[in-house]
Every structure is written in C-alpha cells, then in structure tokens.
Amino acid sequence: MKKNSQTEADSRERILAAAVSLFARHGYGRTGFREIAAAAGVNLAMINYFFGTKKGLLKEILDIFFSGYVEIARKEMAGGGDFTARLERFIRAAVAYFAARRDYLLVTITELPHDDPEILEHKAAWGRRMVETMSGHICPGPACAPAMPPVVFCSMLTSMMASRFLFTPVMERVRPEVLSAVGLDDYAGMVSRVFLDGVKEMIGT
C-alpha cells in the first residue's frame, strides 16, 4: 500500500514545512490553511487529510520539537564529566538544536502561554518528561532541596537559550551588526558563562 510513499512523504512534509514556517512568521492564529496549501504547493484538502484538524497540525509540530529537545537533554546530561561539564554540553547542543529547528522553537514558545485545554495537556506531558529528565541531575538523592526547583531551572534555562531566536527580528533592526558578529557558538558560550558563572565577571565594572 505504500506505493506513493515517495509523493506522500513529500506532500506531508511539504505541508509541515510550510506550516511551521508560516506559523513562526505570522503566528498560528493568523495563518490560514489556504496560505499553507499554496506555500506547500498542495491542495487545500490535503492538510485535513493528513493532519485532521488545525490543532492536529499544531500538536505534531509541538511533538517534533519537544521530542528532539527531551532527547538532547537525556543524552547530554547522562554522559560523562561533572555537572557543569555536562550542563555546558547540553547548552551547546540545545542552542544548536534551537537554531536547526528555529521555526519549531518559535511556534512552541509562542504557543506556550495559551490555554487551549487539548494543547495544554500536550505541552504539560512534555514538560513533565523534560523536568523528570533534568531533575535527577540537578538534585540527586531523595532528600535534596536545591535553591532552585528543577521546573524553574528548566524553564529559566530554556528561555535564556531561546532568547536569541525570540528576539531575532527585533535585534536585526536594533543592532544588525551584533547578530552577524555573534555566531551560534559564541552565543552558546555566553549562555553557558552567564548561567554557570554569572554575569558579574563578564561585564567590566
């Protein structure tokens, strides 16, 4: 039955690529199916055919982003080295992942605060997996009460790493030269230094 698996994958993935790009640039709510279909070069009805509803399309985008993000946390935090070394590896890998999946990141972040019950349960399930993955490393042992709860740790670090991509359109109009001067590795390094050692020693004063 997988005769047209070539074209099927093409259409499905072209829809997904067009949708995530338009959602990231114009917002989920303002992007219509006709616009997506035109950008993907497919018929309007194919979106419902492959994804069911608009929420189904959004859920798939969230799944793709979160699954990759959790997987990076699992892999990098479980490796060798002490806590700060592993955290530094994780930050570097996560920033690279954010850049590679920039549009997925932006859709996920901008849809985070919204309260659609169906989507919210989806985000919460992934949030639980992320916090569980990180908790063991932040706070080993049963009677450990760190100064910062893991759920705060995760959201704060995620926001820090995402800031560059959230602010990109504004940054390139405020300080265009900075955006091209500060590469991804530089940025990951800055996040690491701030998050691990603080900003005190980075700023001359």
Place this chain on the structure above:
Amino acid sequence: MKKNSQTEADSRERILAAAVSLFARHGYGRTGFREIAAAAGVNLAMINYFFGTKKGLLKEILDIFFSGYVEIARKEMAGGGDFTARLERFIRAAVAYFAARRDYLLVTITELPHDDPEILEHKAAWGRRMVETMSGHICPGPACAPAMPPVVFCSMLTSMMASRFLFTPVMERVRPEVLSAVGLDDYAGMVSRVFLDGVKEMIGT
C-alpha cells in the same frame, strides 16, 4: 466635549482590559472582536471606533508594556549603588512589573518573533530605547567592548525574567506545588543569583 469622559474612559479601558486578557489566553490571531466586545460589555463597533484597526489595538498594548518597562530600566539603573546592586534592583522591579502586567507581557513576548512590518517597526523602536537605556550602564566609556553586547544582555535577561510567566500554564500542571511555594520575591531572587553569580553554587553537586 468631555462630557462622557467617565463612560468613555470606561469603555476604552474595558475594551483594552478584555482584549489583553483574551490575547494572552487565546492568542492575538485567534481572538475575535466579537469575543472582546462581549467580554468588555460594549458594542462591536466601539473597538474600531477607539482603536481603528486590530493592529492599532495591538500597538497600544505593546506601547503600554514597553513604556513601563523602559521607564523601570531608566529609573532603577540610574540610581545609586554599584552595577550589581542597581541590576539587582532592576530585576526585582521588573519581575514585579511583569507580574502586575502579566497579560501585557505575554502578548508582547508571543508577538515578538512575528514579522508584520508595521508592528515590527514598533517593536524595534522600543527595543532601541531599551538597549540605549541599558548600554551606558553595561558598558561605560567609548572604547568598551564587553564580553556580551548590550542587545544580547537585554534580551537574555528579559527572557529569564519572563520565563516564569511564559511557562505558568505548563508549570501549574507539571509541578503545581512549586508555583505556589515560590513567590514573586523568591523568583526575583533566583533570577538575580543566576544572572549575577551563576547557578554553580546554587545546585549541590
């Protein structure tokens, strides 16, 4: 001519309050004027009457949030004390401001990455004022090249402070006890410690 200044202010502000609340919960694109009008208890046409277009309504929301934010940066960073003391004051004041204007913050953040040219120029103008306000304090003197450019400094810190509010709906489903245990002052303290001193000493390992 200002006869109905009482009811005028009432209607205009009720529209604004309803709009920012619905935008924050359901997203700008998914919120319709009829929904706003119903929540504000006014006639549908009053929204266009007071704000012109939907973009005009959004621009007013952005203006309100950014003007207050820039004003806090100006005031707290210009006060006495060394750099870290002023920065700590700013963080505390900004977090309190974010909490008081939570819905405005969420609308602003979620609309940040979108690329509507008209709105984008608006955001860029405020971004310039914010960066200018902070630049002098981060990097005094003409030949100062800090390890982190002011525009990166601003967006990273803003994202950190906003993380609690961006993630609130997810957090209260992942670790509901943490959200009630960690008050606003506690949270501001955590942001200060991480941003200034780093997370190394906060986590036992």
Place this chain on the structure above:
DNA sequence: CTTGCAATTAAACAAACGTTTAATCAATGG
C-alpha cells in the same frame, strides 16, 4: 431651544476561515 459633537447602536459588508464531501487519479496486489 437648538446646534454640535462624541458615544453608542444595529445592521450589513465582502472576505477568509476550517472542514467536509464526492469524485477522480494512479498504482499495487491478487
């Protein structure tokens, strides 16, 4: 009293929305 102006209203506008339906296409397995 009446002139004027801002606030408010109901009604309508065309356009765009997400979704569904039924028909057609293309290719594979029996």
Place this chain on the structure above:
DNA sequence: CCATTGATTAAACGTTTGTTTAATTGCAAG
C-alpha cells in the same frame, strides 16, 4: 485484468472574520 486503496482534486459547506455605514443617543455650549 480487475479490485482495492491511498493520494489528490474541485467545489461547496456554514461560520466567523475585521471593518464600515448610517442612524441614534445624550450631554454641553451658544
């Protein structure tokens, strides 16, 4: 070769969208 099946299509569905229009209300100044 025929039956089956997934992919694709055009067309239409009823809502809902943001916005406009024209008429009405109610108060204040001349």
